[in-house]
Amino acid sequence: MLSSEDNELLCRVGRGTPMGELLRHYWMPCLPSTELPVPDGPPKKVRLLGENLVAFRDTQGRVGLLPANCPHRGASLFFGRNEECGLRCSYHGWKWDVTGRCVDMPNEPEESTFKDKVRARAYPCRDVNGVIWTYMGPRETAPPFPAFEISTLPAEQVYPPLMMLEECNWVQALEGDIDSSHIDFVHAKLSPESKQRGTYNLDRRPRLEVLPTDYGACYSARRRWDTDGLYWHRITQFIMPFFSMIAASDPHIVSARAWVPLDDNYNLQFVMRGRLDRPVTEEERRQIRNPFAAWGGYVEATSDPRSRFYTAANIHNDFKQDRELQKELILGIPFLGNLQDRAMTETMGPIYDRTQEHLGTTDAMVIFMRRRLIDAAKALRDEGAVPVNVEDPNLCRVRPASALLPEGESWITATEKARQSDAGVPIAWVPFV
Numbered sequence: 001m002l003s004s005e006d007n008e009l010l011c012r013v014g015r016g017t018p019m020g021e022l023l024r025h026y027w028m029p030c031l032p033s034t035e036l037p038v039p040d041g042p043p044k045k046v047r048l049l050g051e052n053l054v055a056f057r058d059t060q061g062r063v064g065l066l067p068a069n070c071p072h073r074g075a076s077l078f079f080g081r082n083e084e085c086g087l088r089c090s091y092h093g094w095k096w097d098v099t100g101r102c103v104d105m106p107n108e109p110e111e112s113t114f115k116d117k118v119r120a121r122a123y124p125c126r127d128v129n130g131v132i133w134t135y136m137g138p139r140e141t142a143p144p145f146p147a148f149e150i151s152t153l154p155a156e157q158v159y160p161p162l163m164m165l166e167e168c169n170w171v172q173a174l175e176g177d178i179d180s181s182h183i184d185f186v187h188a189k190l191s192p193e194s195k196q197r198g199t200y201n202l203d204r205r206p207r208l209e210v211l212p213t214d215y216g217a218c219y220s221a222r223r224r225w226d227t228d229g230l231y232w233h234r235i236t237q238f239i240m241p242f243f244s245m246i247a248a249s250d251p252h253i254v255s256a257r258a259w260v261p262l263d264d265n266y267n268l269q270f271v272m273r274g275r276l277d278r279p280v281t282e283e284e285r286r287q288i289r290n291p292f293a294a295w296g297g298y299v300e301a302t303s304d305p306r307s308r309f310y311t312a313a314n315i316h317n318d319f320k321q322d323r324e325l326q327k328e329l330i331l332g333i334p335f336l337g338n339l340q341d342r343a344m345t346e347t348m349g350p351i352y353d354r355t356q357e358h359l360g361t362t363d364a365m366v367i368f369m370r371r372r373l374i375d376a377a378k379a380l381r382d383e384g385a386v387p388v389n390v391e392d393p394n395l396c397r398v399r400p401a402s403a404l405l406p407e408g409e410s411w412i413t414a415t416e417k418a419r420q421s422d423a424g425v426p427i428a429w430v431p432f433v
Ligand code: FES
Pocket: 070, 071, 072, 073, 074, 075, 089, 090, 091, 092, 093, 094
């Protein structure tokens, strides 16, 4: 349980809030690159940390991210013309480049130097392996770009990001990813014989152990695996401020998942995955662009960022829960992306009142993660302390792991190398679904 003050501090992301300021120190995914497919194409509305922005790809292919309101008198730059290395406001023609410089002011006297004095607050962007990232923080020069494996692999080995909009606060969604216990229920099938995709574990009382790290934390959820005394350690990473890496279930895939706050009440999930062994095929790319096809796919988006990657099965139709399917799957919603998780995390309400909860032993990592974020936001607010993984781009070069170990063997020692991207050892994985 949290006090209502800490709950507010944890969840709110607007400029000037403690957590909003912490988040702004990090590079964040903001759009799949395919949303800005061509130079000089149509701009896109973006909403991020409660700010309304406009993204565009200029003539040279560079991505710009500007406030939606033109610095002149506030008309929406979404209606602007993307032409010759800048976005020209349609109201009076002022033109802005990707760095926020005003490069043309065609309604002022020719001799005027006013355009050199006006600037838009442009956020720097990087377009890496299919994902556009941005930095919205206070520094003149952005911190180093995080060296996640999915960002440093050759582009042909990286899948397009799997996208899902979620109608709730980002912390609720993130909590779901570091809460191993729920896989035995919300993702489970009732019988191992069922053909439905679902988990089936005999031991549904995992023991959690959290290992604090300099970038966040990782934890093992330990379950009895068989009668020979083996235990399954499902080891998940949490990387500040909102990245997770789920225990590996494939010997070739590395991943990072981000829960990016559009504002206090909406977040956008990016599931970013790459292969260590081969390029991604065209067929695989095609499939991942419509991951929810079997349950209605996405609703057609309007220009509103809160309609993009929004599934047809959603909170307004109870995620199309099927009571017949519930005879095989606990939830009666198929295991597609994080759709099942959403039925749990969105129905808590936009921002769950954590003064009302009752936490058990299996919530150990959720408790740790919240405390880590709250402490970091307070340290920044009170002492100006910036978390170390803002400065060191290599701290995110870690992997989740999954391992079968005898009782009493330390998962921390046994998976020490497997949890590092660059230790030169294979991915530690166990098939579990
Ligand atoms: S409001 Fe944009 S140029 Fe006037």
